[in-house]
Amino acid sequence: MGQGRGSARSALVVGLAILCLLAIVQPTLAAVYNIGWSFNVNGARGKSFRAxxxxxxxxxxxxxxxxxxxxxxxxxxxxxxxxxxxxxxxDRIKLTRGQNYFICSFPGHCGGGMKIAINAK
Structure with a gap:
């Protein structure tokens, strides 16, 4: 009977270790997207983003x-x-959950289309 309890305890420890490992590894799974920052912004069209x-x-x-x-x-x-x-x-910028907005503040650049809005889920 004592052997059964030891097996359950070992399984619990292994399960907790796996959960801790997943919590550590998950942030490294973020995707990196290159944005060609210009008047015809590219690099974000048709992509799904995550926080x-x-x-x-x-x-x-x-x-x-x-x-x-x-x-x-x-x-x-x-x-x-x-x-x-x-x-x-x-510039490397990490997205937050929800809408993320970026502009170029040089005179006339944003008005000329140098801005991007990204929704991260």
Whole structure:
């Protein structure tokens, strides 16, 4: 009878170990998408995004930037005070669940189509 309890305890320990391993490994399963950041933005069309996926905005440093904005900033092509601005030319941004909006805040760029809205599930 004692042997049966030991087997159940071992199975429980193995099950918990597997759950812990899955919790650690899951974040590494995020997809990485390259975004050609230009007036005809490409790299996101027809794709399904998940929270935790990473967008890599690629552009010539000094000619553009990437600003994470809210829906109002996206619609009006304006960056609200305190908005996070990226300018490396190889910006890696992790998506959050729900709508994610990005614009280029250089004069005329967003109005010229340099903006992208992504819904991450």
């Amino acid at each position: 935790g996926d990473v967008l890599v905005f690629k552009y010539i440093k000094g000619q553009h930037n990437v600003v994470a904005v809210n829906g109002r900033g996206y619609a009006s092509c304006s960056a609200p005070r305190g908005a996070r601005t990226y300018s490396s030319g190889q």
